[in-house]
Amino acid sequence: MRKLASLPAFALSATLLAGGAQAAEYNLRFAHFWPATSGMHQAFESWAQALEEDSDGRIEVEFYPSQTLAKAPQSYDAVKNRIADLTATVLGYSANRFPLTQVVELPGLVKTATQGSCMVQSLYDEGLISAEFEDTHPIYLFTHGPGHLHTKEKAIHEPEDLAGLKIRRPTTVVAELLEGLAAQPVGMPAPEAYPSLQRGVIDGVSFPWEGMKSFRLNEEASHHTEIGLYTVSFIITMNKGIYDGMPDDLKQIVDAHSGQAWAAKAGAAFDELDNLGRQEAVDAGHEIITLEGGAENPAWKPVLDAATEKYLGGLEDKGLPARKVYARAKELSESCG
Structure with a gap:
């Protein structure tokens, strides 16, 4: 039992x-x-x-x-x-x-x-x-699922809107993406995000919709930018x-x-759970901004491509076959879809 x-x-x-x-x-x-x-x-x-x-x-x-x-x-x-x-x-x-x-x-x-x-x-x-x-x-x-941006006060429409904002990030990979967008990534595990938002330690979070419900973050963040920034x-x-x-x-x-x-x-x-988390925000009347093309949106893609290249290049410099893994991941992204 x-x-x-x-x-x-x-x-x-x-x-x-x-x-x-x-x-x-x-x-x-x-x-x-x-x-x-x-x-x-x-x-x-x-x-x-x-x-x-x-x-x-x-x-x-x-x-x-x-x-x-x-x-x-x-x-x-x-x-x-x-x-x-x-x-x-x-x-x-x-x-x-x-x-x-x-x-x-x-x-x-x-x-x-x-x-x-x-x-x-x-x-x-x-x-x-x-x-x-x-x-x-x-x-x-x-x-x-796709990780999005969720903020307490300021809505995010363009990369420039992130400048200087303290955004919770889950991993160093996401930190590099946020740094490329001029945000200030703040590392913390998921359970710490709610009190940090509540106290104003951070301005927003990067989370999938699931996490917004599981960790009650929809109570604190009312602006949501759907971009598929990461997983x-x-x-x-x-x-x-x-x-x-x-x-x-x-x-x-x-x-x-x-x-x-x-x-x-x-x-x-x-x-x-992503569907439930998003619906919770809809029911609360939150602002949801869905970027056309997601991570392929022309305003965001150059910065995200540069961050991707930086990550892969850094691993290759350490002797790791990052590009081989990435190439196979792209193939699987299609075949698993």
Whole structure:
């Protein structure tokens, strides 16, 4: 049976339990930063339920949402170091650690979360980015939908409107895009955006529509510019030692709940939540500015193209095959669409 934990864990993770036939062999602690009331938490619960049912209860999953077990920027390392057994987290919260994977975050590649999730999972399956994850056991990778700009006081119509504005950014990739637009990017994980907007620490945020609802940001930002500036890549991953120590039949069950099929489910959940987040803003009477052509809009494209080239060139200078990954990502952007 799945459990929702709100207090720090005190039991050893993945403990082999003694006792009757009803006892789970593996009790896995799943840490993430979304609220327990969010749609993404529900999507993760669906995955856990399927895993538990197909293992006949030999695997149980206990959830720690809202950063109750590990803070968002430390979630990946929490799994690596067995503080948590599973996590769903933003790869860019670990700056410069997954640079090839984050190529998918560049402008114009992701049109929907379902398409983006297919794209990033395919890059992993094809071995183009898998070396970045050798210290944990990935379950699946996914993305959110197009990331937009949402501001509290000033509407954004042209790139010049961003000059000097403090905008929350999720990753260093998005920071480079915002810097190219003369904004002042402020790094923070998603749960910190609401109080920062509320207190005036930032002027706006970069988020998909899903995040505007999940983190209540529509309460603070009433101007929305739909541009498809970026996306963010995520992973659900398991502690490597836990997976390696499982008997073969349980490994097969975990494998059956990994990869492209579940990436697609996560993407579909994000797409549905994007629709709900946008409708919430519409119902509140907010200003929604939809840029014609999105990231291809002539007023925005030169700056975004320059930022893309800067990112790819920087990785190539470090000896990483960024252009190869980007070229394949562009192909997958079409075939996954």
